[in-house]
Amino acid sequence: MTVAPFQxxxxxxxxxxxxxxxxxxxxxxVGPGEVLIKVSRTNICGSDVHAWHGTFATGGLGGQLPTVLGHEMVGAVAALGDGVSADSNGAPLTVGTRVVFPYFFVCHTCRNCLAGRRNACLNLKMAMLGRADEPPYFVGGYGDYFLLPAGAVLYTVPESLQDDVAAGANCALSQVMYGxxxxxxxxxxFVVVQGAGALGLYAVAVAKARGAARVIAVDGVPERLELARAFGADEVIDINEAxxxxxxxxxxxxxxxxxxxxVVVEVVGHPAAIDEGLKMLGQFGRYVEIGNIxxxxxxxxxxxxxxxxNKTMVAVSLYDPAVLSRALTFLEQHxxxxxxxxxxxxxxxxxDINVAFAAAEAKSDVRASIVP
Structure with missing residues (x-):
């Protein structure tokens, strides 16, 4: 469907x-099957900071430069391409409907997708990998718009959830839920969470909601340890004291x-944490490796x-797109x-995005957000 240009x-x-x-x-x-999103806020995730530094090489995923970073976002429908009228749960979509969506896009037809491993799609595409110097330009969350490709999974945000709460659903929360x-x-x-940044705090909350007898958070930033308790941690370990x-x-x-x-969940992102976490596991313990990219x-x-x-390590990259719908339910209920x-x-x-990234690097904020 041809529309007046969106600037x-x-x-x-x-x-x-x-x-x-x-x-x-x-x-x-906006082409057939596509959805143009008016971005309302995009969080600064750890992987964005790594890409900014160059320690997370998006080129290994097929990424090109220049690009637009940012993927943990929420927004409202600005335009619907031909053939799009409902979200992935069948709820009607109109201009103005607030939505979240996985920041990666799968084909739904390859061997892995058909086997229920959509986060390992053989034709996977992702935000932050497209070029910013050619159409569609809006290829990452740090902008006024983001263009969803045809076939993308997306879910309507419940009215009770404000944007600042919903924004973390499509990366941090869904990732740890899936793990x-x-x-x-x-x-x-008994569950140990290594790292009390955004992913760690969500992991604490989800583990507690799943009925963990005791959740223990490990970090070295006092404010994050205090937040971990507020998110449900029964105990915290300060690495400065221990x-x-x-x-x-x-x-x-x-x-x-x-x-x-x-269960031990690693969301620190430093290899040294892995050996330590494995030592914390008991017999038949399961180690969830998320942070090292x-x-x-x-x-x-x-x-x-x-x-x-008899220990097991499970590495988790991305998540099944359907988890995002459950993440919204989790936020609504809790x-x-x-x-x-x-x-x-x-x-x-x-x-002020350069100021925001400097603050994120200094860990001044648990999760800074860019608001267009």
């Missing part, structure tokens, strides 16, 4: 180490009746402890008891 700004990312450049571009049309589902975390189990791996492992043993954790970083590891402990608004309380206008 808007993007924060163009030319290469690591260079400031973002604000540029005005124009999208001439805990993959390892089948059960009622009465300064060695042996100290922290001993504390976990004591807090888990001497048996070790049933920087290729080439390694750690030393004694596999005999893994074998004799927003009254969780301080969700504290996660992305810091917000910056698009024109």
């Amino acid at each position: 808007g700004r993007i924060a163009r990312f030319d290469e690591p180490g260079k400031p973002f450049q604000i540029e005005t571009v124009s999208l001439p049309e 805990l589902e993959r390892v089948d975390q059960q009622l009465g189990e 300064a060695t791996v042996k100290d922290r492992t001993k504390i976990v043993r004591n807090l888990t009746d001497g048996q070790g954790a049933d 920087n290729i080439g970083k390694t750690f030393e590891f004694d596999p005999s402890r893994f074998v004799f402990g 927003q009254d008891r969780l301080p969700l608004k504290r996660l992305a309380a810091a917000q910056y206008p698009l024109d």
Whole structure:
């Protein structure tokens, strides 16, 4: 469907180490099956910061430069291409409907998609990988618009959820929900979460909601440890006070009746955390590896402890798109008891994106947001 051109700004990312450049571009049309989103806010995720530094090489995923970063977003329908009238749950869509969507796009027809492994789609496409110097331009969340390709999964945001709460659903929350589902975390189990950034805080809340007997959060930032308790952590371990791996492992043993954790979730993003987390696991423990996305970083590891402990490691990249619908339900059901608004309380206008990224790098904010 041809429409009048949509003009808007993007924060163009030319290469690591260079400031973002604000540029005005124009999208001439919205094609069949496509949906143009008017972005209302996009969070700064850890992977965005890694890409900004160059430690997360998007080129390995087929990404090109210049591009537009940003993927953890929420927005409203600005235009519907021919053939689009409902979201992925069948709810009607009109201009102005608020929606969230996975930031990756699958073909639904390849071998992996048909086998229920859509997050491993053989034809996977993703936000932040397209070029910002050619149509459609709006290829990442840090802009006024974002163009969803034909066939994209999207869900209507419940009226009770404000944008600042809904924005984290399509990356951080869905990712940890999917991870805990993959390892089948059960009622009465002991769960350790390594890292109390946004993913870690969501992991704490989800593990508690799934019936964990005790959730233990590990971090070194006092404000994040305090937030972890507010999100449901029964105990916290400050790495500044328990300064060695042996100290922290001993504390976990004591807090888990001497048996070790049933599930450990790694969302620190540093390889050294993995060996430590594996030591915290008890017999038949399951390790959920999410945080390490920087290729080439390694750690030393004694596999005999893994074998004799009957332990399992499950690596989680992306999530099944259907999880996002459940993430919205989780937020709707738990927003009254969780301080969700504290996660992305810091917000910056698009024109100040370089200031926002400097604050994100300094960990001044748990999850800063860009608001066009």
